[in-house]
Amino acid sequence: MIASLAGQASPARVFACSAPHTAEMITDLSLRSYEYRAQVLRMVYERKSGHIGGAFSIAEILACLYFHHLRLDPANPGWNDRDRLVFSKGHACAMLYTCLAHRGYFPVSELPTFRGLNSRLQGHPEPQKTPGVEVAAGPLGHGVAIASGMALAARMDGSSRRIYAILGDGELNSGVIWEGLMVGAKFALDNLTVIVDYNGVQQTGTTRHIMPTEPIADKWASFNWHVIEIHGHNVGEILAALDLSNEIHGRPVVIIARTTKGKGVSFMENQPAWHGGVPDEKQFLSALAELEERTSEWKV
Amino acid sequence: MESLIRSPFGSPVLIRKAYGEALVQLGAQRDDVVVLSADVQNSDFSFMFEAAYPHRFINVGIAEPALVDVAVGLANAGKVAIANTFAFLFTTRALEMVRTHVCYGGANVKLAAAYAGLSDSFDGPTHQSISDLAILRSLPKMTIVVPADSLAVRKLLPQVVAWSGPAYFRMCRNELPQIFTECYEPEIGKGITLIDGEDATVIACGVMVCRSIEAAQMLMRKGIRLRVVEMHTVKPLDVELIVRCARETGAIVTAEEHSVIGGLGGAVAECLSQCAPVPMERVGVNDTFAESGPYSELLDKYGLSAHAVVAAVENALERKLASSPHITSEVFE
Numbered sequence: 141m142i143a144s145l146a147g148q149a150s151p152a153r154v155f156a157c158s159a160p161h162t163a164e165m166i167t168d169l170s171l172r173s174y175e176y177r178a179q180v181l182r183m184v185y186e187r188k189s190g191h192i193g194g195a196f197s198i199a200e201i202l203a204c205l206y207f208h209h210l211r212l213d214p215a216n217p218g219w220n221d222r223d224r225l226v227f228s229k230g231h232a233c234a235m236l237y238t239c240l241a242h243r244g245y246f247p248v249s250e251l252p253t254f255r256g257l258n259s260r261l262q263g264h265p266e267p268q269k270t271p272g273v274e275v276a277a278g279p280l281g282h283g284v285a286i287a288s289g290m291a292l293a294a295r296m297d298g299s300s301r302r303i304y305a306i307l308g309d310g311e312l313n314s315g316v317i318w319e320g321l322m323v324g325a326k327f328a329l330d331n332l333t334v335i336v337d338y339n340g341v342q343q344t345g346t347t348r349h350i351m352p353t354e355p356i357a358d359k360w361a362s363f364n365w366h367v368i369e370i371h372g373h374n375v376g377e378i379l380a381a382l383d384l385s386n387e388i389h390g391r392p393v394v395i396i397a398r399t400t401k402g403k404g405v406s407f408m409e410n411q412p413a414w415h416g417g418v419p420d421e422k423q424f425l426s427a428l429a430e431l432e433e434r435t436s437e438w439k440v
Numbered sequence: 441m442e443s444l445i446r447s448p449f450g451s452p453v454l455i456r457k458a459y460g461e462a463l464v465q466l467g468a469q470r471d472d473v474v475v476l477s478a479d480v481q482n483s484d485f486s487f488m489f490e491a492a493y494p495h496r497f498i499n500v501g502i503a504e505p506a507l508v509d510v511a512v513g514l515a516n517a518g519k520v521a522i523a524n525t526f527a528f529l530f531t532t533r534a535l536e537m538v539r540t541h542v543c544y545g546g547a548n549v550k551l552a553a554a555y556a557g558l559s560d561s562f563d564g565p566t567h568q569s570i571s572d573l574a575i576l577r578s579l580p581k582m583t584i585v586v587p588a589d590s591l592a593v594r595k596l597l598p599q600v601v602a603w604s605g606p607a608y609f610r611m612c613r614n615e616l617p618q619i620f621t622e623c624y625e626p627e628i629g630k631g632i633t634l635i636d637g638e639d640a641t642v643i644a645c646g647v648m649v650c651r652s653i654e655a656a657q658m659l660m661r662k663g664i665r666l667r668v669v670e671m672h673t674v675k676p677l678d679v680e681l682i683v684r685c686a687r688e689t690g691a692i693v694t695a696e697e698h699s700v701i702g703g704l705g706g707a708v709a710e711c712l713s714q715c716a717p718v719p720m721e722r723v724g725v726n727d728t729f730a731e732s733g734p735y736s737e738l739l740d741k742y743g744l745s746a747h748a749v750v751a752a753v754e755n756a757l758e759r760k761l762a763s764s765p766h767i768t769s770e771v772f773e
Contacts (some may be wrong), residue, residue, distance in 0.1 A: 220517060220518060224516065226513075266544065266545070267545055267546065268545070268546045274516055275512060275513075275516060275541060275545050275547075276540050276541050276544045276545030278540065279536055279540050282505075282509050282537065282540075282541065285500075285505065285506040285509030285510050285513070286509045286510070286512050286513040286516075286541065287513060288506075288509075288510055288513060289509065289510035289511060289512060289513020289514040289515075289516070289521070290513035290514070290516055290517060291513070292498060292510065292513070292514060293474075293513065293514045293516070293517030293518075293519050294517065296474070296495065296496065296519070297517065303513075315505075316503075316505040316506060316509065316537075319500070319501075319503040319505060319506035320506055320509065322501065322503070322506075323500050323501075323503075323506055323510060326501075327498075
């Protein structure tokens with residue numbers, strides 16, 4: 141399967157922004173989320189470096205955004221009225237790069253260069269190197285404030301483009317996140333949707349143990365954000381929440397997506413060790429087998 | 441050639457007011473300019489832009505990290521985002537955002553740094569900024585510009601805004617004498633020889649330009665001809681001019697309202713040590729925090745007087761003469 145992905149000449153199927161959420165779409169996006177996890181696994185395994193856990197927890201969310209919801213033109217990455225995606229949890233960029241490649245921003249055959257010398261695919265996102273990447277990210281906590289600036293610019297331009305940001309839950313520990321929340325609320329940025337990949341695990345333990353963030357929905361609501369909570373691996377729920385977020389007026393929207401770190405590989409799920417862990421050969425083959433099994437389940 | 445400097449200097453002008461006026465003018469010329477503040481717009485006079493263009497002014501509150509991050513977001517959409525706060529805050533609290541999102545990310549954000557050097561004199565060392573040049577000079581892609589009077593603010597700010605990529609515009613809080621005549625035409629990246637001389641060169645920026653001119657006049661009375669170069673762009677450095685001055689005058693002094701470590705003096709020393717080693721002295725704050733007090737007296741106390749420039753030039757000259765081949769051959773004879 142990996143070989144067939146790498147050899148793929150044309151970009152993957154894209155469902156138009158206006159397309160209804162059919163069972164076929166949901167199946168397709170769910171299935172490719174597992175294919176892309178396998179791609180990420182291969183990238184990290186071959187480079188012996190990268191972040192699998194947090195990449196696996198956002199697979200469905202990114203698939204829904206890049207292959208249906210976002211208004212983009214990969215042939216013209218600088219198109220000023222494109223929707224923006226701020227990838228705040230930069231460490232999980234192996235999944236971002238995989239989506240960008242399959243969306244047509246650069247060849248899928250370039251993915252194995254991830255984190256290598258002379259690659260456009262840096263260890264953390266760099267906008268001037270990688271087509272489709274909007275801002276530098278890696279040091280955590282900046283997504284909301286940067287996205288707020290983009291949302292303000294869209295409003296000044298009278299543009300209907302929308303701004304999205306994907307955060308990890310661990311980065312909610314960072315103070316600048318809450319500065320961004322206040323900016324978004326002050327300016328009532330209803331063209332802004334933030335998605336929190338709430339997988340409950342950060343580098344050295346559970347978020348509950350390291351720095352408790354609950355009640356997270358109440359916190360965002362008290363900052364005057366509209367809060368939507370979903371199951372973050374359920375494609376139908378993700379698609380519905382993204383649509384709903386576009387209908388809220390007068391307030392920015394946060395989608396709290398309850399996810400599983402390392403989703404899809406049983407021995408990686410909910411384990412802090414797989415935040416930045418690299419599989420050995422046995423683990424790699426075992427993980428790949430599980431992901432292929434999940435993929436084939438969706439094909440049925 | 442018409443003189444670039446006034447004699448005598450024109451009456452002092454409040455630099456931040458000149459900045460506010462220059463911002464308003466830019467707002468009229470370019471509708472892509474957006475001004476941001478971390479709630480100090482009445483300090484740095486960016487409130488003048490707010491009054492003229494309220495829809496292009498954003499106050500993020502006392503939140504310097506958000507100030508820079510929001511500016512990065514605006515820049516992503518093609519705006520020229522001018523972020524305003526105190527110099528020390530850009531280079532301490534907001535440094536991560538400046539490094540990662542502005543420099544590494546290549547965002548077209550301009551950092552308008554108010555109250556730089558010792559110029560927030562009464563507020564004391566918590567608010568003074570004597571390490572900003574050292575910190576920012578080490579960041580790839582950063583451009584650093586330091587205007588020396590109100591005319592320089594007016595002529596350099598539009599260039600900074602038109603400059604592609606990150607830039608830091610470092611300004612004094614207070615009144616400075618009007619140094620330059622209308623013939624002054626600065627260009628980012630090019631130093632300017634204000635006074636010619638062959639005995640030694642002083643390379644200065646900001647408030648130390650007028651003090652270096654005064655030093656040249658004092659030295660003239662002693663028969664020493666000091667060349668005065670204004671280095672308004674600390675990065676990228678005008679290496680060619682510095683090397684030429686070293687070869688032609690054989691002694692270099694730098695003068696800046698900054699620590700002697702890592703600022704203009706550091707930059708010039710790096711250049712000379714590699715390209716044209718000559719005796720060199722640095723005038724600046726001598727690796728210490730200053731204190732509260734009236735601006736001019738504070739500058740004097742912390743080694744930034746015209747007399748300090750004179751003394752540094754004399755030291756450099758002494759070393760130049762001691763190391764000249766002529767003197768050496770006499771010793772061996």
